[in-house]
Amino acid sequence: MTPFLELIDIAIAYPPKRVVTDVSFTMDSALIGCLLGPSGCGKTTLLRAIAGFEPVQRGSICLEGAELSRPGWILPPEQRKIGMMFQDLALFPHLSVADNVAFGLRRWKAAERRERVEDLLRLVGLNDYAQRYPHQLSGGQQQRVALARALAPRPRLLLLDEPFSSLDVALREDLAHEIRAILLREGIGGLLVSHDQFEAFAFADQIGVLNQGRLLQWDNAYNLYHRPADHFVADFIGQGVFLPGRMGEGSRVCTELGDIDGIPPDGCAPGDRVEVLVRPDDVTHDDASPLTAEVVERAFRGAEFLYTLKLDSGARLLCLAPSHHNHQPGQRIGIRLEIDHLVIFQHEVQDLGG
């Protein structure tokens, strides 16, 4: 079976600068994807290339087996049947809500067009606002109009360029879930661009982490957190520190906190210096433990405290503890390691931990 969306070895450049290099991934139409990364990592450029606004210098983009872009040729965006929601929404200010939604339905018969617009406005809960103009709507309502407008021509794929960034947090999550449900029900593939991992986790089934124009890992949220493929991903997703250690016999790693079992990366020999990823939830507070560390900082999170601890060697560690364990900076507290999946990287010179 041909994959729904396939990117093969894509490179995009604004000469002389390469913006995107060697990006390949495939996506299933039943799943929703997300391109996640810090600002300037090339994720929006990649999305625009899929929409047809940017040409590719190398590689090809295929949707349902048909090629959309290759070097020297691109199918114009208006012929791709790919919908897009823009960061600034780009609602047409001179058109009413209904006319905005109907914009992409120019070739439809009038009756069908009216019906489709009505359906969509009902779907997004704006059927009473058809004759309003965009500036008369709230931010959340404008978002819904943009969604309805993008969905109206029945695109095969909907691209979302950080469309929630202008909303407040509560509304953002609601709308993300709502859009997700609509896409799944209508059978439209979705691809989101975001710099916010929680938005990505809430919205997407598969997430690609990008940095400096390269796709580092294309995986689900659980694996990104627990089995990061690379130092950057481990650092970018979730919190944690890298604890220095040394490979022992077999699969053992010797660290300051004792010996831990784990699968070492390829090419690691006993005696090599390594780093072990320790998430805050891997460190359990236990007053009875012989292992202790000094509290340097603490942040109250309601149900729990996030402690920053200092080990005797000076290495830092993060620890989540229930909030009734109230310790002051300077105190020593007992800790225990409870690691399910040990993530080990070969030692890198730069220190990204923290």
Next chain:
Amino acid sequence: MTVSLETEAVAPRLTPSATVGQGPRQWLRARWFRLDRWVLLVVGVSLLLALPVLTVFITALQPVGAVWQHLADTVLADYVRNSLLLMLGVGVGTLLIGVPTAWLTSIHEFPGRRFFEWALLLPMAIPAYIIAYTYTGLLDFAGPVQTALRESFHWSRQDYWFPEIRSLPGAIIMLALVLYPYVYLLARAAFLEQSVAVLEVSRSLGAGPWRRFYAISLPMARPALIAGVSLVQMEALADYGAVQYFGISTFTTGLFRVWYGMDDSIAAAQLAGLLLLFVFALLLFEQLSRRLARFHHTGNRQFRPARLLLTGRWGWLAALACLLPLLFGFLLPAGQLVVWAIDTAPRMMDGRFFSLLVHSLSLALGAALLILMLALLLGYGRRLRPWPLVRGAVQIAGLGYAVPGAVVAIGVMLPLAAIDRSVDGWARQWLGLSTGLLLSGTVTALLLAYCTRFLPVALQSVEAGLARIRPSMDDAARALGSTPRAVLWRVHVPMLRGSLLAAVLLVFVDVLKELPATLILRPFNFNTLAVRTYELASDERLADSAGFALAVVLAGIGPVILLSRAIGRARPGYDAVS
């Protein structure tokens, strides 16, 4: 499915050339020097519009002839001195009127403030030559003022001294009365933009209202004031009608003398070139101060300053200060025009009047629509192809707004006459007939001059409108299935409607009141309202000219309304629809 690259070439944003394996040089060529329809059109139109100015400069570089030598020995010093004095005087005059009124209406509250806020713009509707004619009629020996003085004091001609309006100081006052709204507008915007915090800090440090004005607000508004005065001085340099009527020798009247009286086109072009140097110096000044103005922005204001309430005597004084420029700059001259127009109506309002009215209005409208199309072409071309070549070409086409009408006219006449001469010579030689004046004596020449001079006005409006349309609008429309051309018609033009209307109106009025270029370039027996007003006034038939002048003034009120609406929109509590 295959799609030609041509479709893609009209993509609404700069996309690097989509070809693989190219070295940097090929890429450069692909990006900067690819010529397609848009680039050729935009560059071609821009060059055509820049032709008059370029002609003047190139001609001015020719070796000086006898006429120039004669000018330099005799009157040139007069031209320079009078033009400089005029610039200086009008600059000071507009500051004296524009700054206090802007300060009062933007920061204070007093009786009639809301009315004065826009009414102070009304003098813009009166062209300088018309106010000059009107005041001459009012103040000369036989005019109502002197007659009333003589009658009430039983004076006769030798018994009293009365200031001569037809003089350099008179011209300065006339020009300042109708040009101060430029300074007023820019000063007002600057005062409104100033940070409340800065003013409040100065208040907490004990500065009273006067000290806040001259120690804080005025220095912070300086770049805006310089920009405003530079604009005013450009207008003063370009004026022909008023100084000609007052008999003052300036660059523009000198141009006419050399062009018609001495019949030396090269000397005229050299004089025009010298005038252009003055204009470009002012232009540079204006651009620099606009750039400076950005550094004077003192952060975002969270709220507007509460207006300082002027009560009692102070309030009425403020109202009086705003009333005076309005009275002398608009109410009095416009009132006089109305009185004259009614008096002379039975004689002047005949079929010829109305046919001239229709003729002049349709010429202005036609020119305005032509200029709008060209502005849309250049503006959209620059959006589609923001390459250095295209940007530079559009920039050159935009220079015309600073160039005095008389200079543009000479720059149009020289190349078109040369073309006519060579076509005529060729036709005589090969066809045995004379083609006469194909271009230079026809409406073509007039239209080219109008385009050169007023396209920048329309272009500015169109580009401001286009800039408000974010690129994501283009993208959104294309993702919804629109081709680039459909994007222009379905998204841009409807969203630009306001800007396009404004552009047409502004150019329409500018063409209607244009005098010097029309005088030089109009075909034989071809008249406009402005030219007819000038002709009648030159024949000392001031009252008879009032009907024509009034029509020009009435049309000029259109842009004032437009501007005052923009002012209203900037008021607190009014949310501008983006």
